[in-house]
Amino acid sequence: MSMNGKPFRGIAITTTILSYLSGSTIVGIFSGRWLDNYFGTSPWFLLLGLLVGLAAGVYGMIYLVNQLMGDNHRE
Structure with a gap:
């Protein structure tokens, strides 16, 4: 990979991590509010x-970082 492609890869990785964290948290919050209104x-x-969404976001982020770092073996 050339030197010119690395900033864009960093932006893509950062955007993906933020999407995991914010997206799953928002889905968890709205799902919880809907269930609260229903029940x-x-x-x-x-x-x-909120807690499930945060946990899913952190899990997704850790999984992504492990895949990118090449540390995808299990002990």
Whole structure:
């Protein structure tokens, strides 16, 4: 890869990581709010959705970084 392509790769990686973290968190929040409205259990599903969304985002980020670093073997 040439030197000119590295800044764009860095931008792409950063954008992907931010998408994992923000996207899964937003989906978790909206899903939790919908479940709270459906069952009338405010704010429990919202909090659960937030935590699940954050956990999914962090897991996706770690998986992506491991794939990019070439550390995809399991011990």
